[in-house]
Amino acid sequence: MERLFKGIMQFRREDFLAHRELFCRLGREQRPHTLFIGCSDSRVVPSLITRTHPGELFIVRNVANIVPPYRQTEEFVATTSAIEYAVKALEVDCIVVCGHSNCGGCAALHKSHDELAELPHVRKWLQVSAEVPERVARLAVEGTPEEREWLTERVNILVQMRNLLTYPFIAERVKGGRLEILGWHYIIETGEIYNFNDELGAFERIGRE
Incomplete structure:
Protein backbone atom coordinates (compact mmCIF):
# COMPACT_ATOMS: atom_id res chain seq x y z
CA MET A 1 0.00 0.00 0.00
CA GLN A 30 -13.86 12.74 -22.73
CA ARG A 31 -13.62 12.14 -26.47
CA PRO A 32 -11.70 8.88 -26.92
CA HIS A 33 -11.05 7.80 -30.48
CA THR A 34 -10.61 4.09 -29.69
CA LEU A 35 -12.23 1.37 -27.62
CA PHE A 36 -9.39 -0.89 -26.48
CA ILE A 37 -10.49 -4.38 -25.41
CA GLY A 38 -7.57 -6.09 -23.73
CA CYS A 39 -6.66 -8.75 -21.22
CA SER A 40 -6.48 -7.96 -17.50
CA ASP A 41 -2.89 -9.26 -17.47
CA SER A 42 -0.64 -6.90 -15.48
CA ARG A 43 2.00 -7.00 -18.22
CA VAL A 44 -0.29 -5.39 -20.80
CA VAL A 45 -0.47 -1.59 -20.45
CA PRO A 46 -2.60 -0.14 -23.30
CA SER A 47 -1.47 3.48 -23.01
CA LEU A 48 2.18 2.41 -22.87
CA ILE A 49 2.22 0.19 -25.95
CA THR A 50 0.20 2.71 -28.00
CA ARG A 51 1.90 5.83 -26.59
CA THR A 52 -1.48 7.46 -25.99
CA HIS A 53 -2.46 10.12 -23.46
CA PRO A 54 -5.39 10.19 -21.02
CA GLY A 55 -8.63 10.76 -22.91
CA GLU A 56 -7.65 8.83 -26.04
CA LEU A 57 -8.52 5.24 -25.14
CA PHE A 58 -11.72 3.89 -23.61
CA ILE A 59 -10.43 0.67 -22.06
CA VAL A 60 -12.17 -2.62 -21.27
CA ARG A 61 -10.07 -5.36 -19.67
CA ASN A 62 -11.04 -8.88 -18.68
CA VAL A 63 -9.60 -12.38 -18.59
CA ALA A 64 -8.47 -13.35 -22.13
CA ASN A 65 -9.82 -10.16 -23.78
CA ILE A 66 -13.20 -11.78 -24.40
CA VAL A 67 -16.26 -10.18 -26.05
CA PRO A 68 -19.54 -11.94 -25.21
CA PRO A 69 -21.91 -12.13 -28.20
CA TYR A 70 -24.68 -9.54 -28.15
CA ARG A 71 -27.82 -10.51 -26.32
CA GLN A 72 -30.75 -8.85 -24.56
CA THR A 73 -30.43 -9.62 -20.87
CA GLU A 74 -31.32 -8.40 -17.40
CA GLU A 75 -27.98 -9.65 -16.03
CA PHE A 76 -25.17 -7.36 -14.95
CA VAL A 77 -22.95 -7.26 -18.04
CA ALA A 78 -19.78 -5.22 -17.57
CA THR A 79 -18.03 -5.82 -20.88
CA THR A 80 -21.21 -5.54 -22.94
CA SER A 81 -22.24 -2.29 -21.26
CA ALA A 82 -18.77 -0.79 -21.76
CA ILE A 83 -18.87 -1.65 -25.47
CA GLU A 84 -22.34 -0.15 -25.76
CA TYR A 85 -21.26 3.06 -24.03
CA ALA A 86 -18.07 3.45 -26.06
CA VAL A 87 -19.80 3.01 -29.40
CA LYS A 88 -23.22 4.59 -28.85
CA ALA A 89 -22.45 7.34 -26.34
CA LEU A 90 -18.81 8.20 -27.04
CA GLU A 91 -18.94 7.31 -30.74
CA VAL A 92 -15.42 5.92 -31.00
CA ASP A 93 -13.92 5.52 -34.47
CA CYS A 94 -12.07 2.28 -33.82
CA ILE A 95 -12.24 -0.88 -31.70
CA VAL A 96 -9.06 -2.81 -30.95
CA VAL A 97 -9.17 -6.37 -29.63
CA CYS A 98 -5.71 -6.94 -28.20
CA GLY A 99 -4.52 -10.38 -27.13
CA HIS A 100 -1.00 -11.12 -25.96
CA SER A 101 1.69 -13.77 -25.65
CA ASN A 102 1.80 -16.16 -22.68
CA CYS A 103 -1.88 -15.47 -21.91
CA GLY A 104 -3.00 -17.49 -18.90
CA GLY A 105 -6.66 -17.15 -19.85
CA CYS A 106 -6.05 -18.56 -23.31
CA ALA A 107 -3.94 -21.38 -21.86
CA ALA A 108 -6.85 -22.22 -19.54
CA LEU A 109 -9.06 -22.82 -22.59
CA HIS A 110 -7.22 -26.12 -23.02
CA LYS A 111 -7.76 -27.21 -19.40
CA SER A 112 -10.43 -29.67 -18.31
CA HIS A 113 -13.48 -28.89 -16.23
CA ASP A 114 -11.83 -30.45 -13.18
CA GLU A 115 -8.57 -28.55 -13.66
CA LEU A 116 -10.50 -25.30 -13.31
CA ALA A 117 -12.57 -26.46 -10.34
CA GLU A 118 -11.01 -23.82 -8.05
CA LEU A 119 -11.77 -21.07 -10.59
CA PRO A 120 -15.50 -21.56 -11.26
CA HIS A 121 -16.17 -18.01 -12.45
CA VAL A 122 -13.17 -18.04 -14.77
CA ARG A 123 -14.32 -21.40 -16.11
CA LYS A 124 -17.77 -19.98 -16.81
CA TRP A 125 -16.34 -16.87 -18.45
CA LEU A 126 -14.12 -18.90 -20.78
CA GLN A 127 -17.15 -20.69 -22.18
CA VAL A 128 -17.56 -17.70 -24.49
CA SER A 129 -14.43 -18.94 -26.29
CA ALA A 130 -15.22 -22.64 -26.04
CA GLU A 131 -14.79 -23.10 -29.80
CA VAL A 132 -11.16 -21.92 -29.76
CA PRO A 133 -9.46 -25.18 -28.63
CA GLU A 134 -11.32 -27.18 -31.29
CA ARG A 135 -10.28 -24.79 -34.03
CA VAL A 136 -6.68 -24.80 -32.80
CA ALA A 137 -6.65 -28.62 -32.75
CA ARG A 138 -7.68 -28.69 -36.40
CA LEU A 139 -5.07 -26.12 -37.41
CA ALA A 140 -2.10 -27.31 -35.35
CA VAL A 141 -2.19 -31.09 -35.66
CA GLU A 142 1.60 -31.41 -35.41
CA GLY A 143 2.45 -28.05 -33.88
CA THR A 144 4.78 -27.47 -30.94
CA PRO A 145 3.43 -26.25 -27.57
CA GLU A 146 4.75 -22.77 -28.41
CA GLU A 147 2.98 -22.77 -31.77
CA ARG A 148 -0.25 -23.93 -30.14
CA GLU A 149 0.03 -21.13 -27.59
CA TRP A 150 0.36 -18.42 -30.25
CA LEU A 151 -2.34 -19.99 -32.40
CA THR A 152 -4.75 -20.15 -29.44
CA GLU A 153 -4.19 -16.47 -28.66
CA ARG A 154 -4.69 -15.46 -32.29
CA VAL A 155 -7.76 -17.60 -32.92
CA ASN A 156 -9.23 -16.18 -29.72
CA ILE A 157 -8.71 -12.64 -31.05
CA LEU A 158 -10.53 -13.53 -34.26
CA VAL A 159 -13.45 -15.03 -32.34
CA GLN A 160 -13.85 -11.80 -30.35
CA MET A 161 -13.69 -9.68 -33.52
CA ARG A 162 -16.48 -11.81 -34.96
CA ASN A 163 -18.48 -11.49 -31.73
CA LEU A 164 -18.30 -7.71 -31.97
CA LEU A 165 -20.21 -7.88 -35.23
CA THR A 166 -23.16 -9.54 -33.44
CA TYR A 167 -23.84 -6.12 -31.87
CA PRO A 168 -26.34 -4.47 -34.26
CA PHE A 169 -25.07 -0.95 -33.62
CA ILE A 170 -21.48 -2.08 -34.34
CA ALA A 171 -22.36 -4.01 -37.50
CA GLU A 172 -24.28 -0.99 -38.80
CA ARG A 173 -21.37 1.39 -38.21
CA VAL A 174 -18.79 -0.98 -39.69
CA LYS A 175 -20.93 -1.47 -42.80
CA GLY A 176 -21.30 2.28 -43.15
CA GLY A 177 -17.56 2.90 -42.82
CA ARG A 178 -17.92 4.78 -39.55
CA LEU A 179 -16.20 2.21 -37.35
CA GLU A 180 -13.13 0.01 -37.78
CA ILE A 181 -12.32 -3.21 -35.90
CA LEU A 182 -8.69 -4.23 -35.45
CA GLY A 183 -7.20 -7.42 -34.01
CA TRP A 184 -3.78 -7.19 -32.36
CA HIS A 185 -1.43 -9.81 -30.93
CA TYR A 186 1.08 -8.21 -28.54
CA ILE A 187 4.32 -10.11 -27.88
CA ILE A 188 5.42 -9.12 -24.39
CA GLU A 189 9.04 -10.23 -24.55
CA THR A 190 9.83 -8.43 -27.82
CA GLY A 191 7.44 -5.47 -27.76
CA GLU A 192 6.11 -6.44 -31.21
CA ILE A 193 2.46 -6.10 -32.14
CA TYR A 194 0.90 -8.06 -34.99
CA ASN A 195 -2.22 -6.70 -36.69
CA PHE A 196 -4.70 -8.98 -38.43
CA ASN A 197 -4.86 -8.24 -42.15
CA ASP A 198 -8.38 -9.19 -43.20
CA GLU A 199 -7.53 -9.27 -46.91
CA LEU A 200 -4.63 -11.68 -46.42
CA GLY A 201 -6.24 -13.58 -43.54
CA ALA A 202 -3.03 -13.34 -41.53
CA PHE A 203 -1.36 -11.37 -38.73
CA GLU A 204 1.32 -8.93 -39.88
CA ARG A 205 3.87 -7.21 -37.68
CA ILE A 206 3.17 -3.50 -37.31
CA GLY A 207 6.15 -1.44 -38.40
CA ARG A 208 7.66 -4.08 -40.66
CA GLU A 209 11.03 -3.04 -42.05
Whole structure:
Protein backbone atom coordinates (compact mmCIF):
# COMPACT_ATOMS: atom_id res chain seq x y z
CA MET A 1 0.00 0.00 0.00
CA GLU A 2 2.83 2.39 0.84
CA ARG A 3 4.29 1.88 -2.62
CA LEU A 4 0.96 2.87 -4.20
CA PHE A 5 0.67 6.00 -2.04
CA LYS A 6 4.21 7.05 -2.97
CA GLY A 7 3.31 6.57 -6.62
CA ILE A 8 0.29 8.84 -6.24
CA MET A 9 2.40 11.58 -4.68
CA GLN A 10 4.99 11.28 -7.44
CA PHE A 11 2.23 11.47 -10.05
CA ARG A 12 0.96 14.69 -8.52
CA ARG A 13 4.46 16.23 -8.38
CA GLU A 14 5.60 15.17 -11.84
CA ASP A 15 3.13 13.75 -14.37
CA PHE A 16 0.10 15.84 -13.38
CA LEU A 17 2.03 19.10 -13.39
CA ALA A 18 3.62 18.26 -16.75
CA HIS A 19 0.17 17.70 -18.28
CA ARG A 20 -1.91 20.09 -16.19
CA GLU A 21 -3.57 21.70 -19.21
CA LEU A 22 -4.59 18.31 -20.63
CA PHE A 23 -6.14 17.18 -17.34
CA CYS A 24 -8.02 20.48 -17.06
CA ARG A 25 -9.54 19.91 -20.51
CA LEU A 26 -10.48 16.36 -19.56
CA GLY A 27 -12.05 17.39 -16.28
CA ARG A 28 -15.59 17.62 -17.64
CA GLU A 29 -15.58 15.50 -20.81
CA GLN A 30 -13.86 12.74 -22.73
CA ARG A 31 -13.62 12.14 -26.47
CA PRO A 32 -11.70 8.88 -26.92
CA HIS A 33 -11.05 7.80 -30.48
CA THR A 34 -10.61 4.09 -29.69
CA LEU A 35 -12.23 1.37 -27.62
CA PHE A 36 -9.39 -0.89 -26.48
CA ILE A 37 -10.49 -4.38 -25.41
CA GLY A 38 -7.57 -6.09 -23.73
CA CYS A 39 -6.66 -8.75 -21.22
CA SER A 40 -6.48 -7.96 -17.50
CA ASP A 41 -2.89 -9.26 -17.47
CA SER A 42 -0.64 -6.90 -15.48
CA ARG A 43 2.00 -7.00 -18.22
CA VAL A 44 -0.29 -5.39 -20.80
CA VAL A 45 -0.47 -1.59 -20.45
CA PRO A 46 -2.60 -0.14 -23.30
CA SER A 47 -1.47 3.48 -23.01
CA LEU A 48 2.18 2.41 -22.87
CA ILE A 49 2.22 0.19 -25.95
CA THR A 50 0.20 2.71 -28.00
CA ARG A 51 1.90 5.83 -26.59
CA THR A 52 -1.48 7.46 -25.99
CA HIS A 53 -2.46 10.12 -23.46
CA PRO A 54 -5.39 10.19 -21.02
CA GLY A 55 -8.63 10.76 -22.91
CA GLU A 56 -7.65 8.83 -26.04
CA LEU A 57 -8.52 5.24 -25.14
CA PHE A 58 -11.72 3.89 -23.61
CA ILE A 59 -10.43 0.67 -22.06
CA VAL A 60 -12.17 -2.62 -21.27
CA ARG A 61 -10.07 -5.36 -19.67
CA ASN A 62 -11.04 -8.88 -18.68
CA VAL A 63 -9.60 -12.38 -18.59
CA ALA A 64 -8.47 -13.35 -22.13
CA ASN A 65 -9.82 -10.16 -23.78
CA ILE A 66 -13.20 -11.78 -24.40
CA VAL A 67 -16.26 -10.18 -26.05
CA PRO A 68 -19.54 -11.94 -25.21
CA PRO A 69 -21.91 -12.13 -28.20
CA TYR A 70 -24.68 -9.54 -28.15
CA ARG A 71 -27.82 -10.51 -26.32
CA GLN A 72 -30.75 -8.85 -24.56
CA THR A 73 -30.43 -9.62 -20.87
CA GLU A 74 -31.32 -8.40 -17.40
CA GLU A 75 -27.98 -9.65 -16.03
CA PHE A 76 -25.17 -7.36 -14.95
CA VAL A 77 -22.95 -7.26 -18.04
CA ALA A 78 -19.78 -5.22 -17.57
CA THR A 79 -18.03 -5.82 -20.88
CA THR A 80 -21.21 -5.54 -22.94
CA SER A 81 -22.24 -2.29 -21.26
CA ALA A 82 -18.77 -0.79 -21.76
CA ILE A 83 -18.87 -1.65 -25.47
CA GLU A 84 -22.34 -0.15 -25.76
CA TYR A 85 -21.26 3.06 -24.03
CA ALA A 86 -18.07 3.45 -26.06
CA VAL A 87 -19.80 3.01 -29.40
CA LYS A 88 -23.22 4.59 -28.85
CA ALA A 89 -22.45 7.34 -26.34
CA LEU A 90 -18.81 8.20 -27.04
CA GLU A 91 -18.94 7.31 -30.74
CA VAL A 92 -15.42 5.92 -31.00
CA ASP A 93 -13.92 5.52 -34.47
CA CYS A 94 -12.07 2.28 -33.82
CA ILE A 95 -12.24 -0.88 -31.70
CA VAL A 96 -9.06 -2.81 -30.95
CA VAL A 97 -9.17 -6.37 -29.63
CA CYS A 98 -5.71 -6.94 -28.20
CA GLY A 99 -4.52 -10.38 -27.13
CA HIS A 100 -1.00 -11.12 -25.96
CA SER A 101 1.69 -13.77 -25.65
CA ASN A 102 1.80 -16.16 -22.68
CA CYS A 103 -1.88 -15.47 -21.91
CA GLY A 104 -3.00 -17.49 -18.90
CA GLY A 105 -6.66 -17.15 -19.85
CA CYS A 106 -6.05 -18.56 -23.31
CA ALA A 107 -3.94 -21.38 -21.86
CA ALA A 108 -6.85 -22.22 -19.54
CA LEU A 109 -9.06 -22.82 -22.59
CA HIS A 110 -7.22 -26.12 -23.02
CA LYS A 111 -7.76 -27.21 -19.40
CA SER A 112 -10.43 -29.67 -18.31
CA HIS A 113 -13.48 -28.89 -16.23
CA ASP A 114 -11.83 -30.45 -13.18
CA GLU A 115 -8.57 -28.55 -13.66
CA LEU A 116 -10.50 -25.30 -13.31
CA ALA A 117 -12.57 -26.46 -10.34
CA GLU A 118 -11.01 -23.82 -8.05
CA LEU A 119 -11.77 -21.07 -10.59
CA PRO A 120 -15.50 -21.56 -11.26
CA HIS A 121 -16.17 -18.01 -12.45
CA VAL A 122 -13.17 -18.04 -14.77
CA ARG A 123 -14.32 -21.40 -16.11
CA LYS A 124 -17.77 -19.98 -16.81
CA TRP A 125 -16.34 -16.87 -18.45
CA LEU A 126 -14.12 -18.90 -20.78
CA GLN A 127 -17.15 -20.69 -22.18
CA VAL A 128 -17.56 -17.70 -24.49
CA SER A 129 -14.43 -18.94 -26.29
CA ALA A 130 -15.22 -22.64 -26.04
CA GLU A 131 -14.79 -23.10 -29.80
CA VAL A 132 -11.16 -21.92 -29.76
CA PRO A 133 -9.46 -25.18 -28.63
CA GLU A 134 -11.32 -27.18 -31.29
CA ARG A 135 -10.28 -24.79 -34.03
CA VAL A 136 -6.68 -24.80 -32.80
CA ALA A 137 -6.65 -28.62 -32.75
CA ARG A 138 -7.68 -28.69 -36.40
CA LEU A 139 -5.07 -26.12 -37.41
CA ALA A 140 -2.10 -27.31 -35.35
CA VAL A 141 -2.19 -31.09 -35.66
CA GLU A 142 1.60 -31.41 -35.41
CA GLY A 143 2.45 -28.05 -33.88
CA THR A 144 4.78 -27.47 -30.94
CA PRO A 145 3.43 -26.25 -27.57
CA GLU A 146 4.75 -22.77 -28.41
CA GLU A 147 2.98 -22.77 -31.77
CA ARG A 148 -0.25 -23.93 -30.14
CA GLU A 149 0.03 -21.13 -27.59
CA TRP A 150 0.36 -18.42 -30.25
CA LEU A 151 -2.34 -19.99 -32.40
CA THR A 152 -4.75 -20.15 -29.44
CA GLU A 153 -4.19 -16.47 -28.66
CA ARG A 154 -4.69 -15.46 -32.29
CA VAL A 155 -7.76 -17.60 -32.92
CA ASN A 156 -9.23 -16.18 -29.72
CA ILE A 157 -8.71 -12.64 -31.05
CA LEU A 158 -10.53 -13.53 -34.26
CA VAL A 159 -13.45 -15.03 -32.34
CA GLN A 160 -13.85 -11.80 -30.35
CA MET A 161 -13.69 -9.68 -33.52
CA ARG A 162 -16.48 -11.81 -34.96
CA ASN A 163 -18.48 -11.49 -31.73
CA LEU A 164 -18.30 -7.71 -31.97
CA LEU A 165 -20.21 -7.88 -35.23
CA THR A 166 -23.16 -9.54 -33.44
CA TYR A 167 -23.84 -6.12 -31.87
CA PRO A 168 -26.34 -4.47 -34.26
CA PHE A 169 -25.07 -0.95 -33.62
CA ILE A 170 -21.48 -2.08 -34.34
CA ALA A 171 -22.36 -4.01 -37.50
CA GLU A 172 -24.28 -0.99 -38.80
CA ARG A 173 -21.37 1.39 -38.21
CA VAL A 174 -18.79 -0.98 -39.69
CA LYS A 175 -20.93 -1.47 -42.80
CA GLY A 176 -21.30 2.28 -43.15
CA GLY A 177 -17.56 2.90 -42.82
CA ARG A 178 -17.92 4.78 -39.55
CA LEU A 179 -16.20 2.21 -37.35
CA GLU A 180 -13.13 0.01 -37.78
CA ILE A 181 -12.32 -3.21 -35.90
CA LEU A 182 -8.69 -4.23 -35.45
CA GLY A 183 -7.20 -7.42 -34.01
CA TRP A 184 -3.78 -7.19 -32.36
CA HIS A 185 -1.43 -9.81 -30.93
CA TYR A 186 1.08 -8.21 -28.54
CA ILE A 187 4.32 -10.11 -27.88
CA ILE A 188 5.42 -9.12 -24.39
CA GLU A 189 9.04 -10.23 -24.55
CA THR A 190 9.83 -8.43 -27.82
CA GLY A 191 7.44 -5.47 -27.76
CA GLU A 192 6.11 -6.44 -31.21
CA ILE A 193 2.46 -6.10 -32.14
CA TYR A 194 0.90 -8.06 -34.99
CA ASN A 195 -2.22 -6.70 -36.69
CA PHE A 196 -4.70 -8.98 -38.43
CA ASN A 197 -4.86 -8.24 -42.15
CA ASP A 198 -8.38 -9.19 -43.20
CA GLU A 199 -7.53 -9.27 -46.91
CA LEU A 200 -4.63 -11.68 -46.42
CA GLY A 201 -6.24 -13.58 -43.54
CA ALA A 202 -3.03 -13.34 -41.53
CA PHE A 203 -1.36 -11.37 -38.73
CA GLU A 204 1.32 -8.93 -39.88
CA ARG A 205 3.87 -7.21 -37.68
CA ILE A 206 3.17 -3.50 -37.31
CA GLY A 207 6.15 -1.44 -38.40
CA ARG A 208 7.66 -4.08 -40.66
CA GLU A 209 11.03 -3.04 -42.05
